[in-house]
Each structure stands twice: as C-alpha cells, then as structure tokens.
Amino acid sequence: MSKSDLTRRGVLRAGAAGLATPTIFSGAVWAASHSGFTNAPEGGSVTLGFNVPQTGPYADEGADELRAYELAVEHLNGGGDGGMIPTFSSKTLDGTGILGKKVEYVTGDTQTKSDAARASAKSMIEKDGAIMITGGSSSGVAVAVQGLCQEAGVIFMAGLTHSNDTTGKDRKANGFRHFFNGYMSGAALAPVLANAYGTDRKAYHLTADYTWGWTQQESIQASTEALGWSTVQNVLTPLAATDFSSYIAPVLQTDADVLVLNHYGGNMVNSLTNAVQFGLKDKIVNGKQFEIVVPLYSRLMARGAGANVKGIFGSTNWHWSLPDEGSQAFTRSFGTKYGFPPSQAAHTCYTQTLLYADAVNRAGSFNPCAVAEALEGFEFDGLGNGPTLYRAEDHQCFKDVLVVKGKENPTSEFDLLEIVEITPVSQVTYPPDHPMFGGAEASLGSCNPGA
Secondary structure, eight states, X not given: OOHHHHHHHTOOOBTBXXXXXXXXXXXXXXXXXXXXXXXXXXXXXXXXXXXXXXXXXXXXXXXXXXXXXXXXXXXXXXXXXXXXXXXXXXXXXXXXXXXXXXXXXXEXXXXXXXXXXXHHHXXXXXXXXXXXXXXXXXXXXXXXXXXXXXXXXXEEEEOSOOOGGGGTTTOOTTEEEOSOOHHHHHHHHHHHHHHHHOSOOEEEEEEESSHHHHHHHHHHHHHHXXXXXXXXXXXXXXXXXXXXXXXXXXXXXXXXXXXXXXXXXXXXXXXXXXXXXXXXXXXXXXXXXXXEEEEEOOHHHHHHHGGGGBTOEEEESOOTTOOSHHHHHHHHHHHXXXXXXXXXXXXXXXXXXXXXXXXXXXXXXXXXXXXXXXXXXXXXXXXXXXXXXXXXXXOBEEOOEEEEEEOSSOSSTTOOEEEEEEEXXXXXXXXXXXXXXXXXXXXXXXXXXOO
C-alpha cells in the first residue's frame, strides 16, 4: 500500500507530522477544527471493531464478550429492550445509533496471542474502517492492541484486562479501561483472607507467565504480606499449559499452607482441578487447614471448575446477582437473548460499548481526541457497579470491587459464586503515580487523532 493510500485511509503511525496533537481543546473545538481523523465515518453508519479470543485458553470468555457486544449494538440501534440504556445516568443514547448513525461491527480472533491480536485489529482499522477497537481477555493482548490503536489514531475501549500495566506503565491517551486491576483485587481480597484464615499464613503462588500474572501476583503478595502473611515461592507457568500436575506436586514438599492460583480462564480450571486431585483442600499444614485462593474469578471459570470452587475466595469486577437496577436490567436482557446469565467479561464489554457511544454523543464528534476528553473525569452510575469515575490521569475506572466465594450449596450451574463483600471504592483507590503502575515516569502521552 502506498503512502498516499495510507494517508487516505488515515492510518499513518505516530511520528508523522501533526499526529501527536495535545488534548488542549474542548470537544466542540476539536469537532470544528480537527475534522480529519482516522476512519471519520461517512454516510449513515459507523463501524466498531470487536477483537476477542475466539480460540485459545480464554475462548469461553471471548464468546461471552462477543455476545455482549452484539447485544450492545442491538440496543444502540433501537432493538430489544434497551438493556442498561434506560438505567445509565447519562441520557444521550436514544436507540438511533451513535450521533444518528447506525452502528455496524466487524469481529476478529485474538487467539489469546498479542501478535495475532494486533494483526486482527490492524485489519479492522485499515480494511474495515473501524473507528473504535474493543476487546480483550488477555492483558498481553490488551496492552499490544492499545499500543496499536494509539499509533493508528483510534480509541481503544479495553474489554477484560486485569494487569496493572494496562493503565499503569503501558497506559495510553487513546486507551480506556472499565475493568478493575490486580492492585484492586489485592486491596479488596487481602483483608477478607486475613479475617478468614488468620494473619500467620505461608503462601505458594503459581503465576501465569505474562503481564497479567506478574502484576496480579505482585499485588496479592504485597497486600497479604502487609497483613502478616509470608510468601514461600512464586513459580511462573506458561499460558499454553493445560496440565499443571508438575507444578502442583512441589507445593507438597514445602511448608506452604495456602496455594494462590494466579491463573485465569481454562488455565485456572485446569490448575484448580489438579490441585484438588492432589488432595490439597484436605491437607493440614502447620496445624492449619490448607487453603486455595483464586484472586480473579469469573462465572465462566466457576462453571468450568464445578464443585472444586466450593469455599474458595476470589474477587470479581461484577456479578449477575447484584440487585441494582442496571445489573438486573442487563442480566434480564442478556438472559432473554442467550438463555443464561452474563459473565463479568460480558458486562464490562457491553458497558464499554455504551460508554464509548455516549462519549461520542456528548462530544458531538467521532474525533478520538474529543471522545477522550469526554471520557476523562467522567462520573456515571446505572451501569452495574455503582457510582464510577473514569479517572483522567490514567483512564482507569474506579468503583466498588466484589469479593466472592464458591458456594457450598449452589442452586444451578450458573449460581456457583456468592458475594461475601462489596469493597468500597475508597479501599481500592491508589495515586496515579503508584510504583506498581509505573511511578512518576508513567504517562498517557498525547491523544492521537490519526489522519
């Protein structure tokens, strides 16, 4: 493709003249004075790109994300029951699409691989004209695609990504995350663990060997050690692993009395199953009942692991059983369409789509820098997590965090987790320059509108 073609398509990378424009204008000024931007929609429709793992260890999460995205598009275009649109505190969404344009979408398979995810997103931007990319389920993928979107000049609305790095050292001006992170899991979970199991515990960690696992483990270790626990060992495991027996066996040779599984998706289902098969839940070590902790839970993981999750603590971003009006509206709408309740992955992806559409409407422009400005510092409610802030300094959402536990007597295959504590947002909030998030050197940089 020639340079002129790239210019026409609006995908020149950062570094070309005029791309790194600072976000110093109001949305109205951006709309009026910066009409040229990547994939500016023409005609009566606008295209969004949904980039999810349709294969690989997180494929179950990806399938639920895609269901949620399709439901969001239906609601934005005026179909169905509207889901969370009526409960959303912002009232710009009216079923006429986004800025009056019908919403269309294209999909891609990240394969839970960063290179594949970037290639998929690049194709959606360059060939399909996607003006916003969203998706996730792997933080490695999210960080990679967020970087691509920054270069291309489109907004990235992260789906399921839990690594501190996404809105930490790898934060980008064009990227936004609704999902919580590893630090928040640690801050919410550690006091509950200390209360349930005591402050004199020895933890052995098995950790997925990529950005999410690293920052999740760091967060849980720091928060539990601050309350008196010690860490016996941290062992990294490959994302492609399916049998964790060789990693579980060495735990029995130590004096650890807690196993922390920093695994997600199919990895967590398999490692927890192996741990139970080795009899860890039935052992007494140091005069204490041996315990297993899964810091990041989901309904899909609990379903995959079945009875093995009974009594095991973890954290989650959202749960379909929440009684607030927004959560119940979304659960009802999703359940009517698909026949089962949504996962936290589905919830965050649906929410991100509505938040993007609303930001465009409030900005009066699809220009990514006008949209970014509309999202920065935006406070909202009615989307299922209570009052929420999209912090301007790092584009991280701050809201209450749920601590959950596997139910001892579930009523169905979908009713496997119970909420044991709703941790207030004040307990999980940290400064933008926190060392776990890149410190003072971490910066969003400048918004890139692209063409």
